[in-house]
Amino acid sequence: MSRVRTVLGDIRPEQLGVCDAHDHLFLSSPLLPGQELNDPAAARAELTAFRAAGGAAVVQWTPYGMGRRAADLPELSRATGVRLVCATGLHQAGHYDPDVLGRLRGAGLAGLFVSELTEGIGTTGVRAGLIKVAGGFHTLDAHARWTMAAAAEAHHATGAPIAVHLEQGTGAPDVLDLLCGELGVPGDRVILGHLNRFPDPVTQRQAAESGCWLAFDGPSRAHRATDWRMPQAVRALAEAGFGDRLLLGGDTVVAGARSVDGGPGMPYLLRRLRHRLAAELGADLVARILSEHPGRAFAVEWA
Structure with a gap:
């Protein structure tokens, strides 16, 4: 039977509840100096605010080597009552020291992903529930192809879903050609993130026809039509x-x-976007998108 792998153990998909399907409690990168998400107290306050708004679960897409603080996640989940799903995977090359990437090339990236999905992340005991990778702006460079090949190998070994950061929302056709075409990953095991940042209805329709999941994630930033x-x-x-x-x-x-630092944060999804979408789609479909769909997207028949 399929289960969603949370940081406190596997649960049935219907137990996930109202879910923020793409977010970050912790994240650090040399590309975002001084803007790190690295404060457990602030993460707890954010989860508490999300819970108060009606949220029940958060899928954290922060991958390997970007300050995901997996050891802190179980206690945050227990303290706030919010179910958390943790990621393995690798982001774009610019987020890492070249020496780190060199070591990963030598060690075998797919093996790392499989280990974090099945055995746990380091000594934390936390097992990842998805694989996060990233494309480039309207293209896939050699790094993206390497990480996606490793993600596909790990998927075939475990069944874990692959969540893809689309840079500025672009590159979905190339990602699907590689993952679902060359590498044989079923469409319903691929989640495309940030399609809202490149509001091309043709690309969105083509992506949907592949059977993949379409993630509309994040409120508008400056000069975007999100x-x-x-x-x-x-x-x-x-x-x-x-x-x-x-x-x-x-x-x-x-x-x-x-939200606890003055921004929209996790509650914005339920405080504002849910109601705006309900006016377009009806409350029933929005409720399914928030509760039923994440359970299906992240559920795996774990060994």
């Missing part, structure tokens, strides 16, 4: 018969974006 075009985009997908492939997330990546 919020005002997203409701119409998801309505068009639903009317085309793809309403059962949609996910929603907040994607909080810097400290200033947390």
Whole structure:
């Protein structure tokens, strides 16, 4: 039977509850100096605010080597009552020291992913529940192809879903050609993130036709059409018969974006976007997108 792998153990998909399907409690990168998400007290406060808004679960997409603080996640989950799912995987090369990437090339990346999915992350005892990788801007470079090949190998060994950061929302056709075409990953095991940042209805429709999950994640940043075009985009997908492939997330990546630090944060998904989407799609479909769909997207028949 399929289970969602949380940091406190495996649960049935229907137990996940109202879920932020793409977010970050902890994240650090040399590309975001001074903006790190690295404060456990702030993470706890953010989860508490999300819980108060009606949230029950968060999928943290922070991958290997980016300060995911896996050891802190179980206690945060217990203290707040919010179920947490942790990621393995690897982001774009720019987020890592070249020496780290060199060691990973020598050690075998797919083996690392499988180990973190099945045995645990280091000595924390926390097992990852998904694999996070990333594409480039309208393209896939050699690093992206290497990480996606390793992710596909780990998927075939474990069944774990693969969540993909689309840079500025672009590159979905290349990602799907590689993962689902060359590498044989079933479409329903792939989650495409940030499609809302590149509101091209043709690309979104083609991605949906592959059977993958479409994640609309994160409120608008400056000069982006995320919020005002997203409701119409998801309505068009639903009317085309793809309403059962949609996910929603907040994607909080810097400290200033947390609600407890003055930003929209995790509660924004339920405080604002849920109601705006309900006006376009109806409350029933939005409830399924928030509760039923994440359970299906992240469920695996774990060995």
